[in-house]
Amino acid sequence: MKADAFSQQNLVLRQQLTPENRSYYEDIIVYVRGRSFFKNDQVVEQSLLEILQDLIDAQNHGQSAADYFGHEPAVTAKALLDAIPRQLDAFILFNLKLFIFMLLITSIPNLVSPKVPLDYGRILIIAVVAILLAWLVLWVFGTLAFIKFKRPQKIALGIGAGLLYAGLIGGSIFIRTPFKAHLPELGTLIGLFSLLLVGIVLLIRLRKHDLGTKMLIGWLLFYVVLGIATRLPGISTVLNRPVNFGNYKWLFYVALVLAALIGGGGTWWYLRRHSD
Amino acid sequence: MASDLNTQLLKGTLQGCLLILLSHQKLYGYAISEALSTFGFADIPKGTIYPLLLTMEKKQLLKSERQPSPDGPTRKYYVITAAGKQARDEFIAQWSTLTNNVATLMQKEDFDES
Numbered sequence: 183m184k185a186d187a188f189s190q191q192n193l194v195l196r197q198q199l200t201p202e203n204r205s206y207y208e209d210i211i212v213y214v215r216g217r218s219f220f221k222n223d224q225v226v227e228q229s230l231l232e233i234l235q236d237l238i239d240a241q242n243h244g245q246s247a248a249d250y251f252g253h254e255p256a257v258t259a260k261a262l263l264d265a266i267p268r269q270l271d272a273f274i275l276f277n278l279k280l281f282i283f284m285l286l287i288t289s290i291p292n293l294v295s296p297k298v299p300l301d302y303g304r305i306l307i308i309a310v311v312a313i314l315l316a317w318l319v320l321w322v323f324g325t326l327a328f329i330k331f332k333r334p335q336k337i338a339l340g341i342g343a344g345l346l347y348a349g350l351i352g353g354s355i356f357i358r359t360p361f362k363a364h365l366p367e368l369g370t371l372i373g374l375f376s377l378l379l380v381g382i383v384l385l386i387r388l389r390k391h392d393l394g395t396k397m398l399i400g401w402l403l404f405y406v407v408l409g410i411a412t413r414l415p416g417i418s419t420v421l422n423r424p425v426n427f428g429n430y431k432w433l434f435y436v437a438l439v440l441a442a443l444i445g446g447g448g449t450w451w452y453l454r455r456h457s458d
Numbered sequence: 459m460a461s462d463l464n465t466q467l468l469k470g471t472l473q474g475c476l477l478i479l480l481s482h483q484k485l486y487g488y489a490i491s492e493a494l495s496t497f498g499f500a501d502i503p504k505g506t507i508y509p510l511l512l513t514m515e516k517k518q519l520l521k522s523e524r525q526p527s528p529d530g531p532t533r534k535y536y537v538i539t540a541a542g543k544q545a546r547d548e549f550i551a552q553w554s555t556l557t558n559n560v561a562t563l564m565q566k567e568d569f570d571e572s
Contacts, residue, residue: 228534229512232486232533236491250491252503262509265510266512
């Protein structure tokens with residue numbers, strides 16, 4: 183079984199734990215996953231599933247998770263991590279895939295307008311920072327896993343993280359580098375068509391419940407379709423024409439704010455419903 | 459202090475105990491913890507066995523295989539290896555020597571006191 187299959191099974195079985203036991207176990211999960219850099223992912227997930235199955239057994243025999251696993255889960259979780267073998271090649275391969283994925287995410291929206299040169303320096307910087315940030319966030323979550331925060335502290339942390347994230351996203355808009363290139367039209371068009379096909383196949387093949395990834399692919403495909411349309415004879419002249427809102431320019435800004443609110447609110451709602 | 463000594467003693471002997479347990483039959487995590495409790499190790503926080511089992515697997519004293527448990531779902535069963543059997547025999551021999559030595563020492567203390 184692969185790591186992904188173990189984690190999917192974990193997600194399903196976790197529902198059997200009582201809220202108290204589940205909270206105890208999820209602290210272990212957050213710690214182990216947040217600190218498992220360079221570790222063999224398959225062994226990590228297999229061990230977490232093994233512990234979960236045993237906690238369910240203990241629960242069925244009237245034992246709480248803390249009574250079974252111990253009242254110092256942080257110490258035991260650290261010992262568990264220390265015992266898991268390192269696997270540097272898998273870590274490098276995973277980050278390489280993540281890097282290519284981030285390159286796609288950051289470069290596709292930049293291909294919409296055929297007249298604007300592609301700032302590949304900017305794209306590289308954003309991709310690298312996003313990966314480093316993702317690992318940093320995971321590490322921070324792992325470090326804080328066993329600290330019991332009060333509600334105001336949780337809210338303050340959430341707001342702080344949100345502001346940091348918004349600052350980084352906002353800041354990325356102003357990044358400009360001298361490393362720019364005009365891509366050949368025909369090559370870009372072929373590339374965009376290929377991406378469209380790959381995206382459609384991925385959407386069809388993805389699991390039913392993987393809505394988050396589907397939404398991300400859908401968002402990227404929107405830009406791919408726009409990129410194709412702005413390069414096709416006939417439609418391109420319409421799409422590349424400057425839009426004059428006249429006196430109704432404010433409506434455009436209202437629509438932008440509404441779109442941001444709907445997008446942000448929708449993501450928040452989705453994450454709350456799928457907290458795992 | 460007594461508790462610390464107990465913990466240290468357990469840490470040193472738990473691997474040997476697991477090797478003895480698993481040489482009788484292959485077991486999964488919870489079944490191992492149940493067996494340990496049956497033999498008087500009820501006070502051990504069972505979380506400690508997971509890192510130990512992984513370390514023993516890394517040392518190739520044990521191997522693991524996934525198979526259906528009596529309760530239904532597939533579990534990770536631990537099986538002792540040839541190296542594990544050898545380590546078990548060494549532990550039993552060392553433990554016998556140690557307990558004999560401690561018993562002899564205790565008898566001498568009793569003799570001196572009387």
